[in-house]
Amino acid sequence: MSFSRRFLLVSAAALGLAPAAWARDAKPAANALDFDAFNAADDSLALSQGAKSAAVARAQILLDRAWFSPGEIDGAFGQNMQRMVRAFQRSEGLKESGRIDQGTWAALRSASDAPLLARYTITEQDAAGPFEKTPADMAERAKMKALPYQSLGEMLGERFHVNPGYLKRLNPGVKIAAGSEIVVPNVRESKAPARLSQHLEIDKGERVLYVLDKDGQLAAGFPISIGNEDNDPLPLGTLTIKNAVDNPSFTFDPRLLKSAPQDAQKAEIAPGPNNPVGTIWLGLSKPHWGIHGTPDPSTVGHSETNGCIHLTNWDAERLAKVIKVGAKVEVQA
Structure with missing residues (x-):
């Protein structure tokens, strides 16, 4: 058995595929891994929340490359992915089912044909x-x-x-x-949609940050965690981006955090990907609030924060590349 064929069988098991199906469709290559089998696998069946499979991983990669981020790629169809599927469907004029049907697969595939x-x-x-x-x-x-x-x-x-x-x-x-x-x-070479504008929307209930195009239509989306309503809630209405900082430090001020220990002291935390605000800070016109990264990408979209809007570090970095100081941020319930 060739190395590439062994790789496909092992990967099939790891990703939740039946090895027999991979063996049937695989075309062994002499000196390289055969990625064609992953790309060409049957994606005709609908996917919905709760699914775990290689098809889910393929859809997550395609969503990520289209700038509708599922958060961490993990082969599991969770809430973040469902939100992004709905957002992607809205952007493409498809029925917003939150399920990946044949029409959604076709739209995702047409957006990018690079190996997954x-x-x-x-x-x-x-x-x-x-x-x-x-x-x-x-x-x-x-x-x-x-x-x-x-x-x-x-x-x-x-x-x-x-x-x-x-x-x-x-x-x-x-x-x-x-x-x-x-x-x-294969997500590192994805390009920003050409039609992005300087207008963001934050949907507090959906826990999603949207980027609109110049016509006010949805062009990109990212899952977010957001502060709870008991600790300096983010008001509805219009804010602006006031400043942008790469690789920021973080001032820990226990007076601003209800969850801080009573004896905690104010402290300055050095920059780095495991800094509490991650690798990017986009400060908002509301004092002490910003859009930023996080050292805990698995929690994004699933947990409340002490304040601010958390994205994964990679999504915060992508957003910072296309959004400028002065951009409008519309906050909705």
Whole structure:
């Protein structure tokens, strides 16, 4: 059995596919992994919330590349994905079912024809880090000169928009280390939609941030976590982006946080991807509020925050590339 054929069978099991189906459709290549089988697998069946399969992973990659981010790519159809499917369907003039039917598959495929998986060789520079555990206590974090990634797996997960555990499932038996060739979602070359405007909408109930086009139509969307209504709620109405900071530091002020310990002291937390505001800060005209990244991408869209609007670091970085200071932010219930 060729290496590429063994890879397909192992990957099929890891991704929840029947090995027999992959063996039947696979076309072994002499000296390369055969990504065609993943791209050409049958996507005719509808997908809905609760599904877990390679087809879900394919749809997540396509949504991500269309700038309708599902959050972490993990092969599981959760709430974030359902929200983004509805948003994508709205942008394409399709019925907003939240299910991926044949029409939605066709629209996703037409938006991008690049391979869904790519191969990446981990470099010595990647593996060198630095990596350091992030303390839970803010006073201990304040002693650190930077808040880097905690592991190589975490870094690669953020780079390729994939849950670190799912990255391991994509690469069974492969050591995540310098020199290893790994399979990753092919998401890094996606381009921003050409029609994006400087007008954002935040849907508090749906937990989604939308980017509109110049005609006021939906052009991109990102899942968000947002502050609860008991702790300095975000008001409805129009705000603006007041400033933009790459790789920001964070001022921990317990007076502004109801959940802070009573004896907590004000502290300055150094920059880094595990900083509480992640790698990007877009400050809003409402004091102490901003749109920013987070060190916990798996929680985005699923949890409340102490304040502000949290995106995954990679979505915050994408947004910051196309949104300028002065952009309008419309907050809706």
